Amino acid sequence: MPDKKSHIPWAKPDFWGNEIQYVSEALASTWISGGAYLDKLEKQFSETFQKKYALAVSNGTTAIHLAYLGLGLKPGDEIIVPGFAFMAAANIALHMGLKPVFAEVDKDTWCLSARELPKYISSKTKAIVPIHTYGNVCEMDAIMKVADAHKIPVIEDCAESLFSKYKGKYSGTFGKINTFSFQATKTITTGEGGLVVTDSDELNEKMMLYRSHGMRRKDKFYWHELPGHNFRLTNMQAALGVAQLEKIDFILSERKRVYEEYKKHIANQEDVVLQKIEKDVDPVIWAVALKLNSKTFPQGRDKVIEQLRETGIETRPGFYASSLLKIYQQHSLPVCEDISKNVISLPSFPSLKNDDIVFICEQLLKLKNR
Amino acid sequence: MPDKKSHIPWAKPDFWGNEIQYVSEALASTWISGGAYLDKLEKQFSETFQKKYALAVSNGTTAIHLAYLGLGLKPGDEIIVPGFAFMAAANIALHMGLKPVFAEVDKDTWCLSARELPKYISSKTKAIVPIHTYGNVCEMDAIMKVADAHKIPVIEDCAESLFSKYKGKYSGTFGKINTFSFQATKTITTGEGGLVVTDSDELNEKMMLYRSHGMRRKDKFYWHELPGHNFRLTNMQAALGVAQLEKIDFILSERKRVYEEYKKHIANQEDVVLQKIEKDVDPVIWAVALKLNSKTFPQGRDKVIEQLRETGIETRPGFYASSLLKIYQQHSLPVCEDISKNVISLPSFPSLKNDDIVFICEQLLKLKNR
Numbered sequence: 001m002p003d004k005k006s007h008i009p010w011a012k013p014d015f016w017g018n019e020i021q022y023v024s025e026a027l028a029s030t031w032i033s034g035g036a037y038l039d040k041l042e043k044q045f046s047e048t049f050q051k052k053y054a055l056a057v058s059n060g061t062t063a064i065h066l067a068y069l070g071l072g073l074k075p076g077d078e079i080i081v082p083g084f085a086f087m088a089a090a091n092i093a094l095h096m097g098l099k100p101v102f103a104e105v106d107k108d109t110w111c112l113s114a115r116e117l118p119k120y121i122s123s124k125t126k127a128i129v130p131i132h133t134y135g136n137v138c139e140m141d142a143i144m145k146v147a148d149a150h151k152i153p154v155i156e157d158c159a160e161s162l163f164s165k166y167k168g169k170y171s172g173t174f175g176k177i178n179t180f181s182f183q184a185t186k187t188i189t190t191g192e193g194g195l196v197v198t199d200s201d202e203l204n205e206k207m208m209l210y211r212s213h214g215m216r217r218k219d220k221f222y223w224h225e226l227p228g229h230n231f232r233l234t235n236m237q238a239a240l241g242v243a244q245l246e247k248i249d250f251i252l253s254e255r256k257r258v259y260e261e262y263k264k265h266i267a268n269q270e271d272v273v274l275q276k277i278e279k280d281v282d283p284v285i286w287a288v289a290l291k292l293n294s295k296t297f298p299q300g301r302d303k304v305i306e307q308l309r310e311t312g313i314e315t316r317p318g319f320y321a322s323s324l325l326k327i328y329q330q331h332s333l334p335v336c337e338d339i340s341k342n343v344i345s346l347p348s349f350p351s352l353k354n355d356d357i358v359f360i361c362e363q364l365l366k367l368k369n370r
Numbered sequence: 371m372p373d374k375k376s377h378i379p380w381a382k383p384d385f386w387g388n389e390i391q392y393v394s395e396a397l398a399s400t401w402i403s404g405g406a407y408l409d410k411l412e413k414q415f416s417e418t419f420q421k422k423y424a425l426a427v428s429n430g431t432t433a434i435h436l437a438y439l440g441l442g443l444k445p446g447d448e449i450i451v452p453g454f455a456f457m458a459a460a461n462i463a464l465h466m467g468l469k470p471v472f473a474e475v476d477k478d479t480w481c482l483s484a485r486e487l488p489k490y491i492s493s494k495t496k497a498i499v500p501i502h503t504y505g506n507v508c509e510m511d512a513i514m515k516v517a518d519a520h521k522i523p524v525i526e527d528c529a530e531s532l533f534s535k536y537k538g539k540y541s542g543t544f545g546k547i548n549t550f551s552f553q554a555t556k557t558i559t560t561g562e563g564g565l566v567v568t569d570s571d572e573l574n575e576k577m578m579l580y581r582s583h584g585m586r587r588k589d590k591f592y593w594h595e596l597p598g599h600n601f602r603l604t605n606m607q608a609a610l611g612v613a614q615l616e617k618i619d620f621i622l623s624e625r626k627r628v629y630e631e632y633k634k635h636i637a638n639q640e641d642v643v644l645q646k647i648e649k650d651v652d653p654v655i656w657a658v659a660l661k662l663n664s665k666t667f668p669q670g671r672d673k674v675i676e677q678l679r680e681t682g683i684e685t686r687p688g689f690y691a692s693s694l695l696k697i698y699q700q701h702s703l704p705v706c707e708d709i710s711k712n713v714i715s716l717p718s719f720p721s722l723k724n725d726d727i728v729f730i731c732e733q734l735l736k737l738k739n740r
Contacts, residue, residue, distance in 0.1 A: 012400065013400045015397065015400070019397060020394050020397050020398070023393060023394075023397060023606070024390050024393075024394065027385065027389060027390050027393060027610075028390070030383045030384070058428050058429075058562070058600075059600045060600070061583070061599060061600035062599075062600065065599075075445070075467060087583075087592075087594050087597075088583065088600070090597075091583065091584065091594060091597035091598060091599070092597075092599070094597040095465075095466075095597060096465075097445060097467055184404075191604030191605070191606050191607070192428070192600070192602055192603075192604050213431070213457075213458065213461065214461065214697070220690075221687055222457075222686075222687065222688075222690050223690055223695070224457050224690070224697055225697075226697060227457075227460075227462075227464040227465060227697055228461060229431060229432075229435075229461070229462070230428075230429045230430070230431035230432065230458070230562070232429070232562055233562075234561035234562050234607065235561070236393070236561050236606070236610075237561070237604065237606070237607075240606075316591055316592075317591055317592065318592075319592045320590075320593055320594070325593070325594055327584070327595075327597055
């Protein structure tokens, strides 16, 4: 929490309605692990995303882990992930002995580029994981075309793009399995939480088992049908999510207001270039992010972050490109690296005031040539 | 929850004091992910177990996963686990490409037997995982002696033995890393939750990183120092745990009352033999479990469970022995199998009334030769 009045945090979870009431109800029911709110949350996602199955899980990372387990990925298999993104999908690959193959992203949208994709595909490629970074959506039609031609399943990582749309359809409706996150900074939060959706009976069945020790608990208690993990979300956390979904129209309109206000003050500049959103995309921006022109900001992005911190504004750097992280030791990706070094993301939470946004933009633009 | 008056569930989470208040406070603080209750929970465990570090995690299974990652276990490594126990430790081994080597247990205590241990040790053995089943504690002195002689680290799985003691010391104070569970049926619950303790600076450092994406979040935001997972517990859940710890003396005395009441009615019989607790052990029994004499219960354990269900009493079978589970395909373990087939565990939650216990014992003993 901000301890100084002038402090503008990068993110701030907000409650909008029945959160405390529903959590208290979940507790009072003593159904604190499984329970009615979990069922409700899953049902609402299944309906909204028009997917046959929705499985709530403990976080967005375990959602990805569950998707890989569902697909039966095995050590030595390759998955393709973008070289610029939050690296949960790549890290879980390493956990399972898979090889994450990092693909170049589009220099403007910062998302996986379908054009680049074929050159990373091999006979070992067992999944393609587009990541909808910052709330933008990858060019899913083109990506699905490549994936389908090679018969490779797609897992959309929608941790940052809940309710963003591509050609009128939600992100998370294109892939074979798609994953979401309800982490504290996300559009809907359950503290920590996540969810997977799929239309496949077989994948749902396997993922349901992997989520909870491989056990069905009905006839043969303690019978591990497969070596399951524990990726369960609690009913108490689901209660939070259900309360927030009731206010989703308001939350989304406030997120859109924040994004539009930023655009008013920093769009169409050469010095600070916002992440490009293609016309096919109607985004719910998780984090307003822009690329600093290294000529007008010769001090460099990290210094700008520091300078903004001195004025009470908390920002975040872009993700490290895969090629800059020692744990992967892979080929260089010039576009990813350029974005990685020059991107900064700004406070973007839905209760951020327009005045604060004006202040943030002013302070940022003041830092040119400093 | 029971829907009929006569129904006695196997487990029932109860709240004893400030649970709803603290959870509401955690929510109101909007520190729903990290926060003060998490710090408090970890501090209390670290102090109570006199371990330098305590790390709260999302559940008892991720606690074990974190311990294996902390020790740097690699595909091909072997770990020794008991062949009769809840199989989380074995299943996580399979997730990491480790080989779980199943050891015979003691026929009376149903816990890992130090005498048997040496024959399962090979040059590939990288950890020994005693599991303190049902709240009993393994013979830790003898086990540590074998482990130390071979320089193999021990991970105590205390998911079922929180606050049980061996020779005056808590289970979870003997191994290099020790794991706990706060799942809904456990002595302390956070809905889902877990914790690891260790004295090692190095292991703590690594486990802290693995718990949260391998990131430190201080200087280099989004720098993945190692391929971390997400095993974080929420502040909201920790608030539940802190509230319950305030009432721990009462909770433990009620668990002891339940166990003593059962002993009054079913101890010292040949037909139903309670899990043996050695004199070195002062247990907090998670589940009162007993072995049915197959001569006096010719209908078999599974039929007894069914017959008890008809009288409104919910019970559980013993765990499947590793040798009976297809996912492991290993050597037979006669003692484990015998326990597995004949053990039944009875309702044992702390708010269970003495009258109910009398009823349960009566109903069970009525089933002899039926």
